Amino acid sequence: xxxxxATWSRRALGGxxxxxxxxxxxxxxAGHEVALWSELDQPLDRERIPLPEGTPEWCAAEMGMEGALxxxxxxRPDVVYVHITTGPDTEAALLATxxxxxxxxxxxxxxxxxxxxxxxxxPRPCGRPLxxxxxxxxxxxxxxxxxxxxxxxxxxxxxxxxxxxxxxxxVVTNSRHMRAEYVANGCDPGRTHxxxxxxxxxxxxxxxxxxxxxxxxxxxxxxxxxxxxxxLKGGRTLVEALPAVHxxxxxxxxxxxxxxxxxxxxxxxxxAEAAVRCPGVAAEFVGWRRGGExxxxxxxxxxxxxxxxxxxxxxxxxxxxxxxxxxxxxxAVGGIPDWLEDGVNGRLAPAGPxxxxxxxxxxxxxxxxxxxxxxxxxxxxxxxxxxxxxxHLAALLPxxxxxxxxxxxxxxxxxxxxPT
Numbered sequence: 001x002x003x004x005x006a007t008w009s010r011r012a013l014g015g016x017x018x019x020x021x022x023x024x025x026x027x028x029x030a031g032h033e034v035a036l037w038s039e040l041d042q043p044l045d046r047e048r049i050p051l052p053e054g055t056p057e058w059c060a061a062e063m064g065m066e067g068a069l070x071x072x073x074x075x076r077p078d079v080v081y082v083h084i085t086t087g088p089d090t091e092a093a094l095l096a097t098x099x100x101x102x103x104x105x106x107x108x109x110x111x112x113x114x115x116x117x118x119x120x121x122x123p124r125p126c127g128r129p130l131x132x133x134x135x136x137x138x139x140x141x142x143x144x145x146x147x148x149x150x151x152x153x154x155x156x157x158x159x160x161x162x163x164x165x166x167x168x169x170x171v172v173t174n175s176r177h178m179r180a181e182y183v184a185n186g187c188d189p190g191r192t193h194x195x196x197x198x199x200x201x202x203x204x205x206x207x208x209x210x211x212x213x214x215x216x217x218x219x220x221x222x223x224x225x226x227x228x229x230x231x232l233k234g235g236r237t238l239v240e241a242l243p244a245v246h247x248x249x250x251x252x253x254x255x256x257x258x259x260x261x262x263x264x265x266x267x268x269x270x271x272a273e274a275a276v277r278c279p280g281v282a283a284e285f286v287g288w289r290r291g292g293e294x295x296x297x298x299x300x301x302x303x304x305x306x307x308x309x310x311x312x313x314x315x316x317x318x319x320x321x322x323x324x325x326x327x328x329x330x331x332a333v334g335g336i337p338d339w340l341e342d343g344v345n346g347r348l349a350p351a352g353p354x355x356x357x358x359x360x361x362x363x364x365x366x367x368x369x370x371x372x373x374x375x376x377x378x379x380x381x382x383x384x385x386x387x388x389x390x391x392h393l394a395a396l397l398p399x400x401x402x403x404x405x406x407x408x409x410x411x412x413x414x415x416x417x418x419p420t
Contacts (some may be wrong), residue, residue: 001404002033004077006094008084010038010059011046015316016084016105021049022198023396026389028052030397037072037094039065039086065093073097078404079169084108088160095167099403102168103195104178106313109161110185112154113144116311116334117232123309124353125333129184130162162186169403172396174314175335195396196338197314198389201323202295209325209381213374214302220252220282221245221367224301224326226294226317227308229261234307234331236263239270240356241307241363243278248364252280255305258289258297298324302373303346303366306330309354315339318346322384327376329362339387345379 005020012021020036027034036049036057051057056075060068072080072094080100085091094100107116111126112134118126118141126143128134137143138151145151162185165171170191173179183189215221223245227233235257246253257267264285271283289297304321306312311334318328318339328346330336331354342348347362349355366376 001401002035002076002078003027003081003400004035004037004072004075004079004098005081006037006072006083006085008038008086008090009040009042010036010048010057011041011043012049013043013046017049018200019103019105019197020083021051022200022389023392024049024055025052026198026393027397028055030393035072035075035077037068037080039090065090069093069097079400081400082168088157088164091161091164092167095164099169099406100167101170101172101400101403102165103172103174104182104313105174107181109158109165110181111143112138112151112158114154114158115143115232116181117309118143119231122353123231123234125309125311125351127184129186130158169406170399172399175338177311177335177338178313193395193399195392195399196387197316197319198392199316199319199323199384199387201320202298206295209377211374211378213370213377214325215367215370215373217370218251220254221249222300222302223253223255223363224297224304224321225255225257225259225307226297226304226321227259227306229257229259229264229267231263232308232310233261234309234354234359235267236270237309237354237356237359238305238307239267239274239283241360242271242274242281242283244357244360245363245367246278246280248360249367252282255281255283256297256301257283257285258287258294260288295324298326301326303363304328305359305363306336306340307354307359308333308336309351310334312336319384319387322380325377325381327366327373327380329359329366331359339383341379341383344376345383346376 024034039060041059041061058068058071077098080094080098082100082102107114110130116126118124120142165187171182171187172193172195174197179192179194182192229235268285275281304326314335331351332348333351340346347365349358349362
């Protein structure tokens with residue numbers, strides 16, 4: 001089978017590009033021919049997506065859109081595996097080249113802003129399908145920015161994207177939540193699938209996580225936040241929860257915030273104020289960490305906290321921590337319950353709406369008892385191992401093969417594709 005992966009940039013920028021860099025070699029190792037089609041080659045300070053040796057690639061920024069599409073057609077793919085594109089015109093052009101399968105990384109075609117969150121009066125996930133009613137909610141609930149022109153442009157663009165969904169032979173999602181989202185927005189349930197994401201583990205040679213609890217009997221509880229620092233990632237809610245965590249545990253709490261973003265200064269200010277009011281609370285902001293520095297943060301953490309107040313499509317950081325024996329506390333939003341089972345590898349906080357008190361209760365539930373914490377660490381490692389590249393390909397390949405054959409009926413989409 002010839003599989004052409006299509007995406008907006010051939011540079012390794014984030015989760016979608018990391019996914020492509022992991023799956024292309026897996027497809028090639030399974031005996032399939034692969035190629036990469038991209039729109040742009042930017043930003044230039046990022047490495048290119050790693051490709052198997054000899055992989056054909058075409059970039060519209062170098063060849064022109066028509067030239068890149070013509071090269072793709074000449075290669076004669078059996079299926080085009082579409083990821084993120086800059087707009088519906090590109091999607092429509094790719095759909096005209098060969099049978100196509102979409103991997104839905106986010107809320108493209110299902111939300112005006114793509115954030116799927118009401119930010120006012122308090123942040124909370126939105127379950128409304130895309131439609132004219134979204135325009136009535138856009139300003140009262142602060143679904144996006146303040147420009148009416150941007151609102152109308154984004155609404156029309158996403159309506160067009162939703163119309164294109166019916167032209168795909170299949171839609172692949174990364175969680176049961178995302179499958180339900182696309183079905184609610186008009187996708188055929190029989191052609192909408194879950195293929196659990198492959199998760200990168202620790203570097204080779206790293207020792208397996210030690211058994212038992214990492215909690216110090218009289219030291220500080222060590223929390224880790226890892227991600228972009230903006231409203232939807234919920235770091236402010238975590239900061240507000242720290243005094244209640246300290247009170248619930250009866251011992252000091254040390255939270256490390258690793259990442260960057262527009263809200264970092266506000267979070268730091270609020271954390272400093274919390275430390276003054278509650279001397280048992282300390283917060284440290286360390287910026288982005290990679291490689292050995294990031295592994296050192298995982299080693300030092302008793303608990304990963306994922307305080308996202310928007311419906312994360314999946315939440316890759318949770319299983320990444322699990323492969324290092326770090327359990328998690330998070331709100332029950334989006335795809336997070338696909339990898340976080342309450343009481344097995346962490347605790348889920350209620351999300352209607354997400355609150356600091358609810359998050360504090362989940363954190364305390366993970367860390368109050370050493371025996372519970374030890375069991376959660378073991379569960380984190382065991383459950384995270386389900387999210388392998390092999391498991392992902394086992395769910396993905398039948399979908400691609402059926403699309404290449406042109407059929408629509410023999411594979412039935414199912415939320416039960418999540419590994420157990």
